[in-house]
Amino acid sequence: LRIAPYGGRKQVGGMKKIIVHLKKRSYPIVIGRNLLPSLGRFLKSLRLGPKVLIVTNLRIQTRFPKLKISLRRAGFEVYQHLLSHGNERDKSERELLRLWNAMSRIPLDRTSTVLALGGGVVGDVSGFAASTYMRGISLVQIPTTLLAQVDSAIGGKTAINLPSAKNAVGTFYQPKAVYADVEALKVLGKDRLGREEFKNSFMEVIKYGMIRDIQLFELLERKIRWFFDSLERKTLGREELSFLQAVVTRSALVKAKVVESDEKEVSGKRMILNYGHTFAHALESASKYKMPHGEAVGMGMILAGELACRMGIFKRHLQLRQVYLVRQVGLRLGYRFSSARLLPLMKRDKKARAGKLCFVLPEKIGQVGVYDRVPEKLVREVIERYRSRGLR
Ligand SMILES: NC(=O)c1ccc[n+]([C@@H]2O[C@H](COP(=O)([O-])OP(=O)(O)OC[C@H]3O[C@@H](n4cnc5c(N)ncnc54)[C@H](O)[C@@H]3O)[C@@H](O)[C@H]2O)c1
Ligand SMILES: [Zn+2]
Secondary structure (H helix, E strand, O other), X not given: OOOOEOOOOOOOOOOEEEXXXXXXXXXXXXXXXXXXXXXXXXXXXXXXOOEEXXXXXXXXHHHOOOHHHHHHHOOOEEEEEEEOOOOHHHOOHHHHHHHHHHXXXXXXXXXXXXXXXXXXXXXXXXXXXXXXXXXXXXXXXXXXXXXXXXXXXXXXXXXXXEOOEEEEEEEEOOOOEEEEEHHHHOHHHHOXXXXXXXXXXXXXXXXXXXXXXXXXXXXXXXXXXXXXXXXXXXXXXXXXXXXXXXXXXXXXXXXXXXXXXXXXXXXXHHHHHHOOHHHHHHHHHHOOOOOOHXXXXXXXXXXXXXXXXXXXXXXXXXXXXXXXXXHHOOXXXXXXXXXXXXXXXXXXXXXXXXXXXXXXXXXXXXXEEEEOOOOHHHHHHHHHHHOOOOOO
16 A cells, blocks of 8 residues: 655645545545644635534634634634534534534534534544535534544545444545644543543454554554553654654555545445444443443454454465554453344444345455355354453
């Protein structure tokens, strides 16, 4: 995978630009350090209308006080809307309605832009609102968590939750741009919660390595231990941030390429992003969503690798490398659920087809395939093999 350096006139050291090629809906992902102060200028270059609405929450808003100044300086009329909770509860129909009403009170018009400033929660609910208000107005994603930078801000999925199901209502709606400043992650490394967020997000990064980018996988093998060690000891410095920038860039490129090949998940090619997730969704659901997503995905990848070994499509020594890397992140990786409990949940997964089990399985590091005729007996054996083992 090749990554072009940022081609803009005012090239800032090491800034990268990836284009997501989707014909008329193509857009750039810009990744770099200390980008946020130039947000206004960047948006100007996208030729957006005069009104912009920043959607964020209180905690994030106080972190980036200079953002509005940059936007005003570039000539934008700036509005702001704060989501109420600062967590998953913001992905509700109530918050969505509040946001729609705020948009209409300003009022935003067809030429206005929503700026989603925050993690995946902010991105998902503001994306949904932007995609539906006046049948769709411009959206720019400004992801401020690692998960949002490598995953949720890219690819155009938006959603809110229903009490009965996560991400049950949503749209496919591509942003006009994604603007990812790794400097924004600095504060996240400072407290325990932020560090947990990092660990969970790294599972998606390992996933990208496994499905399409062996170089990313090897970069993690070389550096992940060092990165988490320094995260425990001090705040993120120059070296850590350049590592993160490389990680975000390579991950974003993998996601962009996969999305390009199957924007709306029709051909099945986008399904490879679901590597580790068939098991993960079942584990999360069985735990009543107490198990964090990254822990579930880490365990899910180990289970998928084991399944692939037993089917003879993945070499044992490669599985050992995968398990070793996943464990180095330092998350708890155990569960007590039986195969009798997990299998029915897996058959009900959004991505299962007509109740048939369908798996994304590794063939090599950097290559996966989709398998829909996996013997149920093997799946059961694999689940039982790892049951109740603490795998930290
Ligand atoms: N649309 C997609 O394709 C997609 C993909 C994966 C996940 N998701 C969704 O993303 C959500 C999870 O996203 P997340 O992990 O980013 O969690 P999150 O959005 O809840 O953010 C985590 C916490 O960090 C805070 N925060 C964000 N940026 C900060 C910063 N720079 N400094 C300090 N605090 C900051 C947030 O306010 C929040 O409290 C889930 O709802 C999930 O369903 C969507
Ligand atoms: Zn995931």
